[in-house]
Amino acid sequence: MPYKRITLTHFLLQEQRRLKSSGVFTSLMNDILTACKMVSHEVNRGALVGNHGVAGSENIQGEEQKKLDVLANDIFIHMNSQCGTYAAMASEELEEVQAVTGTHEGRYLLLFDPLDGSSNIDVNISVGSIFSILRVPEGVDPSSQDAFLQPGVKQVAAGYALYGSSTMLVLTTGNGVHGFTLDRDVGMFFLTHPHMTIPADTTEYAINGSRARHWEAPIKRYVDECNAGKEGPRGKDFNMRWVASMVAEVHRILVRGGVFMYPADAENMKKGGKLRLMYEANPMAFIVEQAGGLASTGRQRLMEVAPSALHQRVPVILGSRNEVERIVAYHAEHDAAK
Ligand SMILES: O=P(O)(O)OC[C@H]1O[C@](O)(COP(=O)(O)O)[C@@H](O)[C@@H]1O
Numbered sequence: 001m002p003y004k005r006i007t008l009t010h011f012l013l014q015e016q017r018r019l020k021s022s023g024v025f026t027s028l029m030n031d032i033l034t035a036c037k038m039v040s041h042e043v044n045r046g047a048l049v050g051n052h053g054v055a056g057s058e059n060i061q062g063e064e065q066k067k068l069d070v071l072a073n074d075i076f077i078h079m080n081s082q083c084g085t086y087a088a089m090a091s092e093e094l095e096e097v098q099a100v101t102g103t104h105e106g107r108y109l110l111l112f113d114p115l116d117g118s119s120n121i122d123v124n125i126s127v128g129s130i131f132s133i134l135r136v137p138e139g140v141d142p143s144s145q146d147a148f149l150q151p152g153v154k155q156v157a158a159g160y161a162l163y164g165s166s167t168m169l170v171l172t173t174g175n176g177v178h179g180f181t182l183d184r185d186v187g188m189f190f191l192t193h194p195h196m197t198i199p200a201d202t203t204e205y206a207i208n209g210s211r212a213r214h215w216e217a218p219i220k221r222y223v224d225e226c227n228a229g230k231e232g233p234r235g236k237d238f239n240m241r242w243v244a245s246m247v248a249e250v251h252r253i254l255v256r257g258g259v260f261m262y263p264a265d266a267e268n269m270k271k272g273g274k275l276r277l278m279y280e281a282n283p284m285a286f287i288v289e290q291a292g293g294l295a296s297t298g299r300q301r302l303m304e305v306a307p308s309a310l311h312q313r314v315p316v317i318l319g320s321r322n323e324v325e326r327i328v329a330y331h332a333e334h335d336a337a338k
């Protein structure tokens with residue numbers, strides 16, 4: 001069989017030729033790819049090199065940082081500061097925006113969750129990295145928070161790395177979603193999942209069921225109906241999954257469909273929910289929409305939320321189109337009856 005493997009870089013070059021666009025995506029992705037390979041290496045070495053356990057510090061979110069949170073953050077900051085592609089960066093692990101000094105040609109902003117699913121590191125369950133790319137708005141200081149506070153529809157590209165049984169990188173530049181698998185022997189990502197699309201229907205939902213007592217009525221109604229199975233209003237049985245790594249949940253949904261919910265609830269409502277808009281919800285929403293799915297807060301399209309703070313949290317409901325539409329309809333019915 002002729003050698004048909006395509007590297008991520010070649011795929012982007014082909015995309016750019018097809019779209020007659022500038023060579024921006026290859027330079028945007030080059031250093032992110034390297035960072036993800038380095039994080040994958042550190043995740044895989046794990047306890048062998050003392051990468052498990054806590055770092056003994058807290059992040060801006062008031063969360064205890066794991067050693068790999070800090071290491072992955074350092075890798076992303078360092079690797080993406082070398083070539084002047086990015087004018088500034090924002091990270092889940094850093095309170096303030098990080099200006100990239102010495103480079104003024106950077107016309108893009110990079111936002112990332114360097115290690116998503118941190119509670120799974122020490123128990124060897126899949127974790128990932130999530131990234132989002134914005135343009136520097138005209139006339140705005142790129143190292144200001146204001147430069148970053150753009151709605152998700154302004155994203156140029158978004159993606160994630162999944163450090164699972166294999167390391168994958170899934171990416172959208174606004175022309176569909178494509179998955180690449182790392183071949184460790186040659187240190188390159190090869191196209192393995194072209195044009196990923198989410199089935200409109202599903203029988204699988206993901207939510208942290210231990211929070212059921214806090215849920216708003218529309219979420220409770222949806223989950224109860226799923227659990228009622230064939231005999232219930234849905235007329236079919238459902239399966240439930242909860243990995244506690246958003247990247248792993250979204251990847252499963254891209255591969256076989258499903259719906260992921262991390263709603264705002266009575267306990268986290270004051271904070272706006274759990275997941276962060278700028279570097280978790282928005283990049284995943286871009287990917288899910290590009291794959292034919294929907295991404296909502298329950299009351300608004302996620303990518304149209306106007307950000308007010310770099311680390312703000314939002315409710316997240318995303319995945320198979322027909323299921324998200326149903327959940328959004330339940331919210332509308334609930335609100336109309338108030
Ligand atoms: O532990 P919980 O409350 O189920 O929350 C799990 C969610 O929290 C997260 O781990 C938050 O991300 P971080 O690990 O980057 O903080 C998501 O990946 C996951 O979906």
Ligand SMILES: [Mg+2]
Pocket residue numbers: 113115116117246280
């Ligand atoms: Mg995260």
Ligand SMILES: [Mg+2]
Pocket residue numbers: 069092113114115116117118
């Ligand atoms: Mg994280």
